[in-house]
Amino acid sequence: MRGCCPTCGLHFNREPGYFLGAMYISYGLGLAVIVALAVALWLLTRWRLDKIAIWAVLLFLPLAPMLTFLARVLWIYLDQTIDPENQ
Ligand SMILES: [Zn+2]
Numbered sequence: 001m002r003g004c005c006p007t008c009g010l011h012f013n014r015e016p017g018y019f020l021g022a023m024y025i026s027y028g029l030g031l032a033v034i035v036a037l038a039v040a041l042w043l044l045t046r047w048r049l050d051k052i053a054i055w056a057v058l059l060f061l062p063l064a065p066m067l068t069f070l071a072r073v074l075w076i077y078l079d080q081t082i083d084p085e086n087q
Helices: 020-045 049-082
Strands: none
Touching (some): 020 049
């Protein structure tokens, strides 16, 4: 990850532990995706709940890095809305 935005110069990692808040967003997004996958699997297959839970988590795993980036972007937007960094 870059230290700052090449276009506007925004500092991405403002302080140590800055992206800790993004983990909460990532958790919520991850849970929503897993539940959506589980519902889709259940509608398609009507498997037992334990089998659906395992498959939903396995299908979610390749999406985890993208969700981490998305959560960080959302965290930066939230942080800049509440406490903007002036360059
Ligand atoms: Zn920028």
